Amino acid sequence: MANDICIEFDDVVAGYKDFMILNNLSFKVRRGSITLLLGPNGAGKSTVLKTLFGLLKPRQGRILLDGVDISGASQKELLAKGIAFVPQGRNLFGQLTVWQNLELGGITLGTKTTHERIPEVLEFFPRVKERLHSQASALSGGEQKQLEVGRALLLRPKVLLIDEPSIGLSPMVVQDVFKLLQKLAAQGTTVLMVEQNVKSALKMADDAIALESGQLVLHKKASELLADPNIERLFLGGGHVPGAVVPAAAGVPL
Numbered sequence: 001m002a003n004d005i006c007i008e009f010d011d012v013v014a015g016y017k018d019f020m021i022l023n024n025l026s027f028k029v030r031r032g033s034i035t036l037l038l039g040p041n042g043a044g045k046s047t048v049l050k051t052l053f054g055l056l057k058p059r060q061g062r063i064l065l066d067g068v069d070i071s072g073a074s075q076k077e078l079l080a081k082g083i084a085f086v087p088q089g090r091n092l093f094g095q096l097t098v099w100q101n102l103e104l105g106g107i108t109l110g111t112k113t114t115h116e117r118i119p120e121v122l123e124f125f126p127r128v129k130e131r132l133h134s135q136a137s138a139l140s141g142g143e144q145k146q147l148e149v150g151r152a153l154l155l156r157p158k159v160l161l162i163d164e165p166s167i168g169l170s171p172m173v174v175q176d177v178f179k180l181l182q183k184l185a186a187q188g189t190t191v192l193m194v195e196q197n198v199k200s201a202l203k204m205a206d207d208a209i210a211l212e213s214g215q216l217v218l219h220k221k222a223s224e225l226l227a228d229p230n231i232e233r234l235f236l237g238g239g240h241v242p243g244a245v246v247p248a249a250a251g252v253p254l
Contacts, residue, residue, distance in 0.1 A: 004030055004031055005028045005029070005030065005031065005064075005067075006029055006030065006031040006032075006033075006065065006066060006158070006159060006190040007028070007029040007052065007063070007064070007065060007159065007190065007192065008026075008027075008028045008029070008062075008063070008064040008067075009022075009025050009026055009027050009028075009048070009052075009061070009062075009063055010026055010061050010062040010063070010064065011024050011025070011026055011060065011061035011062070012024070012025045012026070012051065012058050012060065012061035012062070012063060013025075013058065013059045013060035013061055014047060014051045014056050014057070014058045014059055015047070015056070015059070015214075016056070020059065020214065021042075021044045021047040021214050022044050022047055022048065022051065022058075022214040023213060023214040023215050024060075024061070024215065025044070025048070025061075025211070025214055025215060025216060026061075026216060027209050027216050027219055029190060029192055029207070030190075030206070030207065031188075031190055032185055032186075032188050032189070032190055033185060033190060033191070033206040033207055034181055034182065034185045034191040034193065034204065034205045034206050034207075034222075035190075035191065035192050035193070035205065035206065035207045035208070035209060036193055036194075036195060036198075036201050036202060036205040036207070036208045036209070036222060037049075037192065037193065037194045037209050037210075037211065038198060038208055038209065038210040038211070038218075039210055039211035039212060040212070042213075043210075043211040043212055043213065043214065044211045044213075044214035045194040045211060046088065046163050046194055047214070048192075048211070049085065049087075049161045049163050049192065049194065051063070052083065052159075052161060052192070053075060053078060053083060053085040053161055054072075054073055054074055054075045054077075054078050055075070057071075057072050058071050058072065065081060065083070065158075065159070066158075076108065079108055079155060080108070081158075082155070082156070082157050082158030082159060083157060083158070083159045083161065084152035084153070084155050084157035084159070084160050084161065085152070085161040085162075085163075086148050086149055086152050086160070086161065086162040086163065086165065087163050088163040088164040088167065088194075089167070090144055090148075091148055092136040092137075092144055092147060092148060093136060094135065094136050094137030095135060095136075095137065096135065096136060097132065097133050097134060097135060097136065098128060098131055098132050098133070098134055098136060098139070098147060099118070099132045099133065101136050101147060101151060102114070102118050102121070102147075102150065102151055102154065103115075103118075104151075105150075105151030105152070105154045105155075106118070106151075106154040106155070108155070109154065109155070114154060117154050117156070118154070121150045121153045121154055122150065124146075124150065124153065124180060124183075125143075125146045125147070125149075125150050127143055127146070128143055128146050128147050128150060131143065141168045141169055141173075142169050142170065142173030142176070142177075145165060145168075145169060145173070145177065146176075146177070146180075149162070149165075149177070149180065153184075157189060158188075158189065158190060159189070159190045159191075159192065160181075160184060160189055160190070160191050160192075161192050161193070162181070162191065162192075162193045162194075163193070163194045164194055164195060164196055165177050165181075165193065165195065166195060166196065166197050166200075167196070174197065174200065175200075178200070178201070178204045179204075181193070181204065182204055185206070193205075199226065201222075202222045202223075202225060202226040203222075203226060205222035206221070206222055207219070207220070207221060207222055208220060208221070208222045208225045
């Protein structure tokens with residue numbers, strides 16, 4: 001049903017200068033779901049997140065949020081509409097404390113609201129809560145990633161975009177991050193993510209979207225893709241599978 005759709009890409013073309021990454025891309029993301037973007041390097045996964053967050057402007061097509069066209073909106077406008085982005089890598093102010101990083105994360109909210117919400121967010125991250133007055137650079141990789149996610153959660157986002165959350169983290173910390181994303185989705189947040197640990201991510205995701213050369217080649221339930229006996233042939237370059245929808249999606253790391 002239309003009212004179940006949170007995000008829609010409609011014939012979107014986007015890229016850098018004269019080099020287009022997304023080529024007439026169309027897909028829909030269900031409200032309150034965790035949707036995993038799959039595809040080989042250069043397929044356009046991170047570009048989808050950047051375009052949705054206003055870091056790139058669509059050259060063609062529309063991006064809809066709850067049925068409203070947000071194509072070309074500024075990042076400030078998108079934050080106000082409830083879209084938060086946790087990019088790949090470390091994006092903290094290392095010389096500032098955990099508390100100061102959280103304050104900066106809520107800068108669009110105002111000081112009073114930010115200070116009211118920080119304790120609420122820290123309940124998700126007890127280890128980070130214990131280190132409020134430590135420099136962010138002194139935190140472990142897992143704690144830094146949790147702080148980044150926590151900073152995004154200050155905005156109480158309707159949509160959380162997260163790019164490669166597991167990079168540099170131990171398997172145990174990755175599972176903690178995945179459990180948090182599941183909890184957020186259960187509370188109504190729509191999560192759109194890129195993740196290199198495809199099998200682990202498919203186990204916790206609701207839906208999977210595969211891209212090849214900036215175009216959609218697959219969109220199905222994550223559980224169905226995980227259970228597909230052809231999954232390794234489809235995503236590890238095993239050649240054409242009779243009846244398969246996605247021969248072009250070979251090369252996704254598992």
